[in-house]
Every structure is written in structure tokens, then in C-alpha cells.
Amino acid sequence: MTNDMPDTTLAADPSPDAPGDATDDAVGYYTPGDPIRDTKAPEGPIAERWQTRKFEARLVNPANRRKLSVIIVGTGLAGASAAATLGEAGYEVKSFCYQDSPRRAHSIAAQGGINAAKNYKEDGDSVHRLFYDTVKGGDYRSRESNVYRLAEVSTNIIDQCVAQGVPFAREYGGLLDNRSFGGVQVSRTFYARGQTGQQLLIGAYQALERQVAAGTVTTYTRHEMLELIVVDGKARGIIARDMVTGEVQTHLADVVVLASGGYGNVFYLSTNAMGCNVTATWRAHRKGAYMANPCYTQIHPTCIPVSGSHQSKLTLMSESLRNDGRIWVPKKKADCAKDPREIPEEDRDYYLERIYPSFGNLVPRDIASRAAKYQCDDGRGVGPEVDGVRRGVYLDFADAIARLGRDAVEEKYGNLFDMYARITGEDPYSLPMRIYPAVHYVMGGLWVDYDLQSTIPGLFVTGEANFSDHGANRLGASALMQGLADGYFVLPHTIRDYLADGPFEKLAADHPAVLEAEQSVKSRIDHFMTVGGSRSVDSYHRELGHIMWEYCGMERSEDGLKKAIDLIRTLKDDFYRNVKVLGTADSLNQSLEKAGRVADFFELGELMCIDALNRRESCGGHFRAESQTEDGEALRHDDQFAYVAAWEFGGDDEQPILHKEDLVYTAIEMKQRSYK
Amino acid sequence: MKLTLNIWRQASEADKGAMHTYDLDNVSPDMSFLEMLDVLNEELNASGEEPIAFDSDCREGICGMCGLMINGEPHGPEVTTTCQLHMRSFKDGDEITIEPWRSSAFPVVKDLCVDRSSFDRIIQQGGYISVNTGSAPEAHSIQVPKEAADRAFDVATCIGCGACVAACPNGSASLFMGAKITHLGELPQGQAERDTRVVNMVGQHDHEGFGGCTNIGECTAACPKEIPLDVISQLNRDLRMAMKHGH
Structure with a gap:
């Protein structure tokens, strides 16, 4: 979401619902629980809280550290950076990833850049401004104290990465270059061409491998966490499956960190990697970790459209394309199948320029995404028909090429145009690009306190896997920042306060809680291997994704969400009775891996719908059809919904329990945005 | 079709x-x-x-x-x-x-899946700059000439897929290794460990059973990121210098 938009102080709630008369569409779908009152953030001025916490967090004697063991699941920016840092500190670290190497985690695909409040351009940036932009960008649904800390440590990240040899873009004088990104008015984004995520991840990966050589970190590649071990209320380990041999292994530790990424693949098609999944966090949720704001999903407007039913994933193109490209659809439905170059100017609808004359094609991500959906729902989409609908709109560079020349356009966007041409087989210099929105990132995740600790003591959650910093929407170039902030600079301080009580009592491998966890994993695997149904895992996943995209995607409504919940429940029942997994459990079996992930996506998908149903307001990436202004803009209801929705697992076939954490803003005033 | x-x-x-x-x-x-x-x-x-x-x-x-x-x-x-x-x-x-x-x-x-953990083990032997978290100096205290920064970036785009090895008649991973040696060697931050890095990485490379480079160039032709062949010259030059320095 861009954030340099004008905003108006919200004097009075313009909601049609009178305050105090809250409608709760989710009645009957959940059980109300106790509110969360303590997030463990220190008292005092916001700018001093992190210093206070770092000082108050107890220390661990260096000689004791090697006796303390840490399990870290995931090797993206949040996981690899934490593993390297805790290894350097001298703890015994076990690092898990499902890929064949830690270097492949999906952080690698981030293109744009990483924000940091260095103020190298002397353009008025500061820690406070980055904090302010992030809270505002999150539509006032994030926790102030956490976001302030994120902005505060952002500068350390750049220092660390430069020292590691991350090849950031530089100016001729040899100093670091910055650009403005996502519409912010200051230049605070550091970048490495269009491959910033790759370069940052390789930096963290190398730091991790250095610790492997030093003997502090052991890596378990091609291993997937399938259960959390909780003993006496504390997280004490995981059950993991060796994906090559099929062996179900028990790994015990003093503390467990989940850095397992986001769950965008619940939509089947997303810009996430094929293997991205919710299993690690969902298994923890089932063991007692609250899941916060699961419905907050970021949908990116400039992705390459679906080309057919074979589509396995979607590819994002930088939204910088909207700086020069003009978005349009044909005015007449009859023109949709025509060559766009044959459609005369007067028959084109530049709908963003028409509806939002002041911002035009640069309206925020969610508005651009929804507007594209409306055009296609209205039968004016372009490109190939998939399941009877054309889902695409034109992003046309003809004017830009006429104005700037082809060379200038190529200079700016050449790599994106090449990528588009490779995937679609069309030349964007002569034919307008086609774009459509796609799920890109999830702001929701496991609930954590100021220490990044979940509601299960000893279970910490970092990066996209937690809900912590982005509220209802994430700013561009802030995902990389959060992953590395958590892993390099936050978790290593907060986890030591927990570990200061350790080492904890040594657990026997045959402890009842360990055996129970192991047995539940084996039972699930046995079920999938023996059900002997007739439908492939992928076919279920695709159908679930379709339900989620249709009813819990860009626009959600009470009727749609209730329908989706019914559809998901029915499909889930069928899945357990009729899924077909061939091969064996004691070898590499990609169908079996996917079956476990899809099973968890069903449960997550239902909770996302319940969360969306409960939140009868539009905020950030969450748009409820029932909560919009007369002009169709998102309408927040701060009097009713300025809270984090933290869901407790209620049991199989039981209702989830909702715990609300009120969001209190002391450093920033809440405002409603306006784009017209 | x-x-x-x-x-x-x-x-x-x-x-x-x-x-x-x-x-x-x-x-x-x-x-x-x-x-x-x-x-x-x-x-x-x-x-x-x-x-x-x-x-x-x-x-x-x-x-x-x-x-x-x-x-x-x-x-x-x-x-x-x-x-x-x-x-x-x-x-x-x-x-x-x-x-x-x-x-x-x-x-x-x-089937079509292979184990490329040998690449990770090569990186473990020196494919990094030793800097613990928190000990980094202010980023602008290190100036890098743009030419060096650009070359470092160009070769840092290696994705570790292994196509270079698969293409090489000798089964050498010299392009993979040369890319990392060149990336870190171009930067002022990478100088302190330049000699030990190349010696240890080459040692691990040979230990893993990769073959030697005979300048055939299939690797760079197969590389999806178009890592240039001159990183192998850089690798050899760095190795010679390290040996000259007594490693």
C-alpha cells in the first residue's frame, strides 16, 4: 500500500452502525474468550522501550550457552539470521528446512528492496517517520511498541548486511544508493537490482553455513516439521519427517523458534513458492498457540494472469510498472477478445484514471486490485478464458514509449518486460501487458508478545510466520526488514531471557507427551497412505484455493464467507475419505508431503473465513462489502474493531475461541485514508 | 501438442x-x-x-x-x-x-531429484565474510567503487542450481566456486579472508569429488544466470596468490 496519500483525521465514526451496537456476523461460529491485556512491552516512552527490554532481559553465561539447545524451523531471512546469530552466541542450534538447501527459502524471491531509517538522503527520514509510515500503512491495526522497535533496529540491518558482503546498489562515489519505494516520499529503500531478497538471504545463509563449520549449528535439510512437542505447558521440541527416508524423528530442545513463513498457498495460486505451507504454525496453533488476524492477506495488483487450468503458481512483477503503464479494459464486452491495438481510444476504459482522477494508476494495491476484479466480474476482462471468465486487464506502455522512447522504457523496465515475455510469449513493447491481482503476503500469523513469544512458553515466532508488525497491510520493502530485524536483532535478545531459566529438565525420548506427538504424526501419515481414494491431493488443493479466492479474497461478504465455510467443511470431509496418495511412506513422496499440508490448509481456511466474518469492517488488505463509503472506499470502524483477533484452537469440530487484544495508540493518531 | x-x-x-x-x-x-x-x-x-x-x-x-x-x-x-x-x-x-x-x-x-549438499559444504569452508551479528561498522564507513560493486553483484546472482556441474564434461564446480570467490574478493570487506577462503573452498571442492576445470566453457553456456567464465580465471589467480603467500 502506498502511504503518501492525504488522510483526514477521523473526527467521528461515519459508520452506519452506531457505536456500541456492533453487529457480529460470526455469532455461532466462535466462542468469546478473555481479552489479552498484557503484551509484555515495557512501560515508558515508546522510544525507550526496546532499550529497557534489552537491559532487563536476563543474560546467559557464555559457558552455559552450549548446554542450551534451540530448534529453528525455516531458513528464510527470519530463520537463517536467527540460527546464525544464536550459533555465534554459542547456543546449540538445530536448523530445519524442507528444501534441499537453506539457501532456497522463499525470502529469496523478494525483488524490491529493504527499508531502513538511515536518512542517507537527508530527506527528512527518521526512525519515527518509518514507524509512523508502517503503522499508517498497516491501517492502524498493528501494535505500536513492536513497530517502533522494527524501525529502530532497521539501521543495524544495513550495517550487518554490508559487512557480510551483500552487494547493494551503490553510487559512483562508492556509497550506498537508495530509492523511494511503494509511494513513500523519502528514499529509504536499499536494493540489489531486482534481487534484494536473494542477496540478503545468501548473506544470512553464508553466516549460517559459517556456524555449521564452527559446529554450533546443525542443519536438517529436506526435513519437515509435522508436530510440536509440548511438555508441562512448554514447547520442548518437534517431530520432523526426513523427507528422503520417511523416518519420523523426535528432536528435543530447550526452546523452539518457528520462522516458517506465510500461508498464502491456502489460495493454491499465489506468488509463494510451491512448498510454502502453514503446517509448522498450524500444528503449533493446535497445541495452544493463538493465531492472530488470519484474514489479513495482501493481494498484489501487478501479477501475470492465469493462462490455463494447468497454472501452478503466479508471478509478481514490481508495481513500479504502474508509474508509467496505463491500466484499461475495453468499454464493450464484444471487444474483449480483440487484438487490443485494434480497439480505438474512445472504446477503452482507463477505469482507475476515471474513478480516481487524482491518483489514477497509482492508487494503493488493494484499490487497484479490487477495481481489476470488478471489471472482470463485469465481463470486461481480457486475455484467455479460464473456466469461462477472462481474468486480466491491460497495462499499456504505448503512451510511455511514445513519450519517453523505447530505450528509456527498456532502461527502466527491461528486466520485467523480459520476464513477462518469457512467461506469456507476448512482446510488451508492441502489445499491452496483461495483469491480474494475486495473493502475495499474509500479515496474519501466530500471535506473539513483545518478546516474539507465542502463547506457548518456549515457542517463539519470527518473520512472516508471526502477526506482529504489519497490521492489516504491509508496506513495500518491509517484509525483508522485519525478517532480518526479528532474526538478527530482536529474538537473540528476548530468547535469552527465557533461556536464562534453562537448561530445562532433560526429557526422555519415551516421555508420554513425546510419544503422543510422534504417534499422532504416524497416524496421520498412515491415514493418507491407506485411505485409497480416487482424487489427487492437488485437485483438492486447487478446489480449496478457488473457494478461498472467491469468498475470502479481495472482497469478503457475510453471505460469501458463510457459504465458503460450508464448502470448506464439505470438501475437507471428502478429502479425508477420498484422497489418493500413491507410493510409500518410507521414501521421498511428494504427494504425501502435500497431503499433510493441504489437510492443514483446510483448517486454516475455515478460521480465515471466521476471522473475516467477525471483522465487519474494511481495513488494509481486508475489504468487507458491507463496510464501504458511498464511493466504494474501505471504511474502518475503530470504535468496534481496533483490536487484534487472537484465535485459540477449540478442538476438532469445536468452535475457535476469540481473544481480543485492544490496540492503543499513544504515539500516533488514528486517521482514515482517502484517495479521491 | x-x-x-x-x-x-x-x-x-x-x-x-x-x-x-x-x-x-x-x-x-x-x-x-x-x-x-x-x-x-x-x-x-x-x-x-x-x-x-x-x-x-x-x-x-x-x-x-x-x-x-x-x-x-x-x-x-x-x-x-x-x-x-x-x-x-x-x-x-x-x-x-x-x-x-x-x-x-x-x-x-x-527419480529427477539430486542431493546438492556438497555445494553447502563448499560454502562452509569459507564462502562468507566472518562478521558476527552486531559487530558491523556503520555501513557508510565502507566505500566500494561502483565498478567493483557491480561486478560483485553480477557474479553474486548465482543461484546454486548446479547446472554448471551438470554441463561440465569433468563434473567441475569451478564456475560455482569462482562466482563466490569473485563476489567476495571484489569487496573491501572480503579481503581479510581472501587467501584462506580460496584455499579451503578448493580443498573441499576436490574432496567432494568434483572434477578439475580444463576451460571448456560448457558451464557458462549452461548457466541460467550467465555467470561469466572469467570468474574461474579469478579463482585460479586468487589460488596462485594464496599459495605465493604461503598457504
């Missing part, structure tokens, strides 16, 4: 393995190569035959997880990763042979 696919199938590292032939109809030119295999796998699953195991993750050409020998060429006929190769590069009636990477340092795990 209609294709005939000859695909290597191997149940495990210990299994001998063999080529199997499959016919696939209704292949769309808009499919990626891996989506074509997805479609084949759905058909196999429906007919009761276990789907073919192959690796992929980001499917955007950046994670380096995918990689197949396609008609004898790593990643197939285009200069890109397997996941970014599309079926429009083929035509109706084509016969396509699909194999895993061929290298003794990359043992087959199953």
Missing part, C-alpha cells in the same frame, strides 16, 4: 534406475516445463502409477531448486532455469528426454 517423454526413474539412491517412456497429449504452449510434468503426474496418479519426483520451489527462476537435463542440456534449450522454460520452446510430436543432473558429487535421491 502431443509429446513423447523419456524420463529417468529411480526409486532411491541405491536403486539402479531406468528410462521410462510416457506419451502426453494436450500440452499447451503456455505451460511451463514443470507444469507439463505436473499434468503428467496427475495422469500417472489417476492411472495408479506413482508420480515422478522432481524438485522445484519458487518457480520464478531464483531459488535454484529446480534443474533437469532436458535432451542432454541442463535446464533445456533456453538460457534460463527449468521452471522458466515454457512448452512453446517445443513443438507437436517432439520426443523429450528428461534426466537428473549427472554428477557423482550430486547423487540421485529419487
